Amino acid sequence: MEAVLAIAIGILVASGVWLLLRPRTFQVIIGLALLSYGVNLFIFAMGRPRTGAPPVLDKAGIVDTSLYADPVPQALVLTAIVISFATTALFLVVMIALRGLTGTDHVDGKEPDR
C-alpha cells in the first residue's frame, strides 16, 4: 500500500509538472490541479497514514494515542485544499481575462513566432 501510494504521488506530480511546462493556459491549469493532488497526498503521507486508525477521539479519555491517525498533516492538507481551490479560481480568471485581452490562450499572451 505504501508503494502504491508513493507511485500514485509520483505519477500525479509528474503529470502535473509536465503540464506546467506546456504552452496553453488550460494545460497549465489542469497541471496545477494534478500537482496539488500529488502534493496534498504527499503531505498527508508524511503522517504515515494507515487503514482503520480512528480519526476522532473517544470522549471517555485517551487510551493510547499511537492508535489514532496523525491529525497534523490532515490539518495542513485541509488548509491546502481550500487554498488550492482559491489559486485555481484566480488562475482561471486570469486565464479568461488574458484571452479577452490578447486574443490567444498562449501563456505568454502571444503566439510564439515560428
Place this chain on the structure above:
Amino acid sequence: MILQNFLTLLLVLPFVGSIAAALLPTSRNAEALLAGSVAVAGLLVTIALYPVVANGGIARYDIAWLPSFGLRLTIRVDGLAWLFLILLNGIGLLVFLYARYYLSPKEPAARLFAWLLAFMGAMGGILLSGNLVMLVVFWEMTSVFSFMLIGYWHRRPAARDGARMALVVTAFGGLSLLAAVLLIGAIVGSYDLDQVLASGDVLRAHPLYVPILILVLLGAFTKSAQVPFHFWLPNAMAAPTPVSSFLHSATLVKAGVFLLIRVSPALGGTQEWFTIVSAAGLLTLLLGAFFALFQHDLKGLLAYSTVSHLGLITALIGMDTPLAIVAAIFHTVNHAIFKASLFMAAGIVDHEAGTRDMRRLGGLWRAMPETATLAIVASAAMAGVPLLNGFISKEMFFAQAAETYDSSLLDRSMTWVALIAAILSVAYSIRFVHSVFFGAPATDLPKEPHEPPFLMRLPVGVLVVTCLLVGILPGVTIAPALHTAALSVLGPDVPYYSLAIWHGFNLPLAMSIAALIGGLILYRLLATRITTAPEGPPILRELEGQRIFERLLVNVSWIWARRAFKLLGTERLQTQLRILVLVALGAAAWMLWGAEHLKPIGPRNFDPLFTVVWAVGAACAITAAWQAKYHRFAALLLVGGAGLMTCVSFVWLSAPDLAVTQLLVEIVTTVLLLLGLRWLPKRREEIAADRGLLARARRGRDLVIASACGLGIAGIAYAVMTTPPNRGTADWFLQHAYVEGGGTNVVNVILVDFRGFDTFGEITVLGIVALTIFALLRRFRPAQESSDRPEQQLRQDASDTEREDRNVGDTLRDYLAVPSVIIRWMFPAIITLSIYLFLRGHDLPGGGFAAGITLAIAFLLQYLGSNVREVEDRLRILPLRWIGLGLIVAALTGIGSWLFGYPFLTSYAQYVEFPWIGKVPFASALLFDIGVYLLVVGATVLILVAIAHQSLRAQRAAESEEEG
C-alpha cells in the same frame, strides 16, 4: 531635567516646525516668521547650553530605544557640536529672513520653508548624535532633504538633474558610511560615540582599519564634495539661492568635514590618514580654485570656490596635528560666514539684474552701492585679505602647510600647492567683484538693477560685520568658542595658539602677500581670455566628472541592465517555470544525495483493491496530461477522476475530514472550470508545427524533467512512509484536543482552536482572492469570438423555427426542465445538510470549510438548473456582505478573548444544555468557525457568480446593441 528637555527640544523642534510650515497656508510672512522663531529658539537653547560644554564638558541624554541591540537614542552636545549648532541656527535664521524676500509671491513658500526646516532638523541631528547609527540616519536624511531642495523648481530639467546627481552621490557615500559604522560597531562592541572615540587604539590596530577608513572617507568626501566626487556641488546650484547659501556653503557640505574632525581622534594619526586625507584635500583645493576662476556663472564660481575651501579644510584635517585641527575648525566657521553672505549677494544680483552671467554683468556699483560694498568685503575675506576672518585661518593653514611631516613628495609639495591655490583664490575673488560691480555698466540686462529691500540686505550685512569682527577682534569674538570646540576634539592637549592679526614678519605672512600680489597680476593677465573663452577651465574642460557620472549612470541603470536581461532573463513563462522546477529538483537532490539511506521497517501491506483504485487514478492523470491540449472537456473529466481517487484514498487512510472537503472542493472546481471553458478559443484541428522535430525534442526534454520530479517525490514519500513515525506533535494534539479544545474531531480543533490564527490568515486570503476575481472580472472584456451565443442554443432556436407548434426560445426554456425542478426542491435539503455538517464539525468530520462549500453548492445548483435572471429575481445573495461578516465574526471572536485578559483567539469550551436537543458542545471556537463558514460561502459564491455572469454580460451587450 531642564538639560534633557533642552536637548530634546534642539533635536525635535525643527521637525515640528517643518510639519507646521507644511500645513500653514502659503504666505511668505507667516512661513518666514515660523521658521525664524524655530531658529531663534534653537539659537537661544544652544547658547543656554554653553556653560555645560564650556570646559570640555558633554551634555548627554540617553533614551533607550532598542537596548537589546545596543541601540540608544543619545543626544550629545560637546564643544564642537555646539559651535556647529550656533552656525546652523544662526545662518539658518538669516537665510530664512533672506528667503522671505527672495521668493516671489507666486512660488509655493510652504514647500521651501518646510523642507528647509526639515533639513535643519536633520543637520542638527548629525551634530547632536551621540550614537553612530543615529548619525548615519540623520546623514541620509540630509541627502534626501537636499534632494528635495535642489529640485525645488522641479519643472526645470537642470534642477531635476542636479537634485538626482546630488542624491546619488551623497546617498552612495551615506551607504559607505553605514558599512563603516557597522564595522566599527562590531570591532568596538558599541555604537556609542564616546566609547568609539575612546577605542582609537583598538581600531587603528585592527586588520580592518584601512577598509573602515576608506568607507568613512567615502562618506565624508562625497558629502563635502572632494575630488573626484565634487561635481554634484556645482550642479546643485540649480537650487534657489537661499538653499545654496544655507546647505551648499554653510552646513550640508560641512557635514563631511564635521565627521572627519569628529572621528579624527579614533581613526586619525596614521600614515594612511595623512596620505589619503591630505592628498585628497590638496588636490581638491587646487582643482576647485582652478575651476572657479574659469566659471561664467556667479553661483558656479562660488560653488567651485566652496569645493576649493572644503579641500583646504580637509587637507588641514589630514595633517592631523592639534594646530591643524584648530585651524580646520576655525576655517570651517569663517568659510561658512563669508560664503553664505557671498551666495546671498549673488542671489541679490540675480534677483535685481535678472542674470548671473558675469560676461553680461558689470558696473553695478552705481546701481547698488550698499550690496556692492558688502560683497566686496566678503570677497576680500574669501581672498584672505588682512583684517578679515579669512585671513587669520588662511595664515594658520599656510603655517601648517609649511611644516614638515614625513618628507614625502606630498609633504614637500604642500607649501607650493597652498601658495598656487591661494593665488588662484585671490584671482577669482577679484574676478567676482570686478566683473559684477566695476567696469563698463551693463546695457542689456533683463531688469533695471536697483538696491533690494533693506531686510533682504540685512542678513548679508550681519554676516559681513561678523567677518570684520572676527577678523579684527578674534580674541574677543571667536576665541572662547573655538577653544571649547578644540578642547572637545583634542582633549587636554590643546596646543598654544594665538589668534592675532600680527605675528611678526614670518613665512605665512610672506605667502599671504605673495598670494595677493600674484592673484592681482594673474587676473590682469587672464581677464580678457577668461571672458572670451567658453565656460570651464582650459585643458580640463573636457574631463568633466559630471559627464563621467552620467555615462556611468546610463551604463549601469540602462545598458548593462538590458544586456544582463538579454543574457539571463526571459519573458517566456515556460522557460521561467522550467527554471523554477529545475531549481527545486536540484535543491532537493542536493540535499538528499548524500543522505543516509532510510531503512524500511514495519509491516508493508499490499491491498489489491487500493492498487486498482490507483491504477484508475494514474490512468486518469496521465490521460488528462496527454489530452489537455486538444480535448479540454475530456481532460477536465479525467482530472475529476484523479481527484475522486484522491478522495477515496483519504477515506481509505482514516482521514474523513479531508475526504469530505476534497469531494466538495472537487465539485466546485469542476463547475468553475466548466464555466471557464466557454471563454477559450476553439481548438480541434491539430497544429502542424507540433509535429515538428523541434517540438518533439522540447516535449521529450520536459518529459524527462517531469519524470525526474515524479520519481524523486515518489522515492521520498516511500522512504518516509516505511520508517517509524515521530509522533511528538501528533500525540500532543491528540491528548489536548478534547481536554482543552473541547472537541473530539482533532483536525477541526487544530484548525479553529490551536492554530486558529493560521486559519484566520487563510480565510483572509480566500476573501482577498474572491475580491480580486470580482474586481478583475468587472473590468474584463470577454473575447469577441466567444461572445456569440453557444452553438447548442442556435441549433435549438433553429429547430423551434422549423416546427410550427413552437415559438423561438421554447426549447431553451424547457431545456433541463426536470433537473431544474429537482434542484429547486433540493435547495432546502442541501442547506440543512450544510448546517448539519457545520454543527457536528467540532466532534465529528465536517466543520466550517466543508459546510461553507456545501452551502455554496446549493446556490450554485440554482444557477446551473435554471435561467440566471430568474434565479436572481427570486434569490438575493450578497456575497460581499457574507465575506465581510465572516471576517468580522472571526476577528471579534479573537478580540473577545482580550476582554477576559487572554491573548488573541484564546478559546473557551463548555457544554450547554438545550431543552429538547440535549447537551450541545459550545466553544468559542464554534463562533470562530461561524466566521469561517460565512466567509467560505461568500467567497465561493462570489467567485462562481462573477464567472457565471460573464455570459449574461455578453448577452446584455448584444441585446442593447440590437435595441440601439
